[in-house]
Amino acid sequence: MSLYQGIFKRDMHIAFNQKAELVQPLMFLLMVVTLFPLGVSPSPDTLQRIGPGVIWIAAILSSLMAMERLFRDDFQDGSLEQYMLSGLALPAVSAVKVAAHWLVSFVPLLLLSPLLAMFLNLTVDMYIALVLTLLLGTPLLSLIGAIAVGLTVGLQKGGVLLALLLIPVFIPLLIFATSAVDSAALQLPYHAQLAIIAAMLLLAAALAPFAIAYSLKVSQN
Amino acid sequence: MWKWLHPYAKTERAYQLCLTLQPWFWVGALVCLSIGTVWGLAFAPQDYQQGDSFRIIYIHVPSAILSMGTYVAMAIAALVGMVWQWRTAYMSMIAMAPIGAVMTFIALFTGAAWGKPMWGAWWVWDARLTSELILLFLYVGVIALYGAFEDKQQAGKAAGVMALVGVVNIPIIHYSVEWWNTLHQGATISKFDNPSIAPEMLWPLLINLLGFAFFIGAVTTVRLRNEIVLRELHRPWVQALAISQLASKQQVNHSVKGGN
Amino acid sequence: MQFESLADFINMGGYAFYVWLSFGVTFAAMAIIAIQSFIKHRNLLRQVVVEQERKARIKQARQQQQDSM
Numbered sequence: 001m002s003l004y005q006g007i008f009k010r011d012m013h014i015a016f017n018q019k020a021e022l023v024q025p026l027m028f029l030l031m032v033v034t035l036f037p038l039g040v041s042p043s044p045d046t047l048q049r050i051g052p053g054v055i056w057i058a059a060i061l062s063s064l065m066a067m068e069r070l071f072r073d074d075f076q077d078g079s080l081e082q083y084m085l086s087g088l089a090l091p092a093v094s095a096v097k098v099a100a101h102w103l104v105s106f107v108p109l110l111l112l113s114p115l116l117a118m119f120l121n122l123t124v125d126m127y128i129a130l131v132l133t134l135l136l137g138t139p140l141l142s143l144i145g146a147i148a149v150g151l152t153v154g155l156q157k158g159g160v161l162l163a164l165l166l167i168p169v170f171i172p173l174l175i176f177a178t179s180a181v182d183s184a185a186l187q188l189p190y191h192a193q194l195a196i197i198a199a200m201l202l203l204a205a206a207l208a209p210f211a212i213a214y215s216l217k218v219s220q221n
Numbered sequence: 222m223w224k225w226l227h228p229y230a231k232t233e234r235a236y237q238l239c240l241t242l243q244p245w246f247w248v249g250a251l252v253c254l255s256i257g258t259v260w261g262l263a264f265a266p267q268d269y270q271q272g273d274s275f276r277i278i279y280i281h282v283p284s285a286i287l288s289m290g291t292y293v294a295m296a297i298a299a300l301v302g303m304v305w306q307w308r309t310a311y312m313s314m315i316a317m318a319p320i321g322a323v324m325t326f327i328a329l330f331t332g333a334a335w336g337k338p339m340w341g342a343w344w345v346w347d348a349r350l351t352s353e354l355i356l357l358f359l360y361v362g363v364i365a366l367y368g369a370f371e372d373k374q375q376a377g378k379a380a381g382v383m384a385l386v387g388v389v390n391i392p393i394i395h396y397s398v399e400w401w402n403t404l405h406q407g408a409t410i411s412k413f414d415n416p417s418i419a420p421e422m423l424w425p426l427l428i429n430l431l432g433f434a435f436f437i438g439a440v441t442t443v444r445l446r447n448e449i450v451l452r453e454l455h456r457p458w459v460q461a462l463a464i465s466q467l468a469s470k471q472q473v474n475h476s477v478k479g480g481n
Numbered sequence: 482m483q484f485e486s487l488a489d490f491i492n493m494g495g496y497a498f499y500v501w502l503s504f505g506v507t508f509a510a511m512a513i514i515a516i517q518s519f520i521k522h523r524n525l526l527r528q529v530v531v532e533q534e535r536k537a538r539i540k541q542a543r544q545q546q547q548d549s550m
Contacts, residue, residue: 151379155369164365165383168358169390172397179401218378263482263490273494277503323514331503338499436511443518450525463529
């Protein structure tokens with residue numbers, strides 16, 4: 001147990017040592033959200049209508065930026081190879097790293113969300129729904145994203161390829177999450193959407209670590 | 222039960238299989254597509270509501286069905302490659318990908334060209350259109366991932382993972398987009414809701430479906446052979462093959478000084 | 482034949498543009514990918530032959546070097 005705790009702590013330490021790398025995706029998120037009132041329309045009704053989608057799309061895009069961090073540094077300094085040779089269960093290592101990555105990347109997003117909700121004129125009901133979808137959906141982004149990051153970790157041109165691979169896969173999550181917030185706006189129940197997102201999350205939580213381990217084996221030969 | 226497939230794990234046998242199948246596929250494609258297209262364009266009766274524009278169905282429906290079918294075939298090939306470690310399985314997968322993408326493009330394009338006169342719009346975010354568009358993205362992703370790796374062994378495995386993730390996602394996408402659509406009360410149009418299509422209209426459709434399938438098979442055999450040659454450049458059988466093929470076509474350009 | 486004349490056939494009941502655009506783009510796309518696959522095949526085989534000849538030349542050159550030593 002303590003070995004995995006060690007990996008977790010190490011990832012957290014490294015993340016906090018590179019504060020710039022943590023803050024940049026958040027700034028990107030904030031700026032992208034700001035573009036919409038400026039580029040589309042500042043009208044409160046319009047913003048409320050498009051708000052949930054805007055926040056979720058911005059979250060997906062900024063997560064794509066932050067995703068590469070998951071394995072890149074370990075790959076470059078050789079510790080990824082060490083993990084793979086060490087005899088530790090690679091799926092477990094992957095799960096621990098994804099958990100650390102989620103905490104570091106998405107909890108700040110959750111903390112920033114009230115500000116974003118205010119910018120886009122979301123009602124309190126909508127905001128509650130948004131937070132629930134973010135809580136259930138962002139781990140899904142990390143888990144599935146890690147599979148693609150594992151495959152592309154050695155490649156030069158990782159960045160855009162990663163987006164190309166992951167965006168189609170994230171589309172159902174986007175649809176259900178925004179549908180939930182839109183239902184909240186209409187004072188309709190949204191348990192169903194949350195349940196489906198939760199189901200996808202559970203499925204990913206169960207299977208993704210193995211897929212991530214396989215991806216690492218493929219890309220690291 | 223599947224023992225008869227085992228020899229095709231070897232590239233040489235797979236190449237021979239492609240050579241054997243190829244003429245049948247091309248002939249089948251030519252015959253079926255000619256008959257189906259001519260029948261559909263000139264001889265099938267006009268649709269009661271849609272007039273002659275409905276004839277686009279003879280391309281649109283087969284290409285849409287096969288775009289999904291090819292993706293599933295790709296995923297099965299990826300699975301075979303992953304489980305049994307067959308290189309030829311991965312090679313087949315990447316051989317099928319571009320033609321599958323072309324089929325998806327054809328389905329989208331002809332759908333738009335049919336939609337404009339029928340629905341008044343080139344594009345709507347209907348569940349099926351959206352799902353098909355995302356399918357195109359998935360194809361592009363698999364092809365791009367394969368191309369990004371130098372080592373084609375690795376490339377096959379990586380693209381295989383993405384193909385499998387994608388195939389799991391296809392029903393999810395379709396279902397989620399369908400739900401999203403009905404929640405937002407999007408498209409007011411029900412497509413072509415005929416529960417029973419007249420037989421005179423149905424036969425050319427089936428024949429074209431078969432024709433397109435033959436075409437996909439034919440192009441896949443060519444592309445699979447390409448992939449095999451590319452990966453096995455240094456094997457003696459490839460070299461012997463290249464010489465005999467080109468010599469028989471008398472296209473060999475000798476660049477040797479004082480050549481033969 | 483569902484059409485009275487060739488002109489009627491080409492006109493496709495007024496939908497000429499859409500029908501012929503669809504069929505045209507479709508068969509063009511199919512032709513492109515088929516032809517591209519064949520061209521690649523021929524180029525690959527040529528590449529193999531050229532490689533082989535190059536290796537033969539190198540070998541021959543080495544032999545000549547050894548003989549003259």
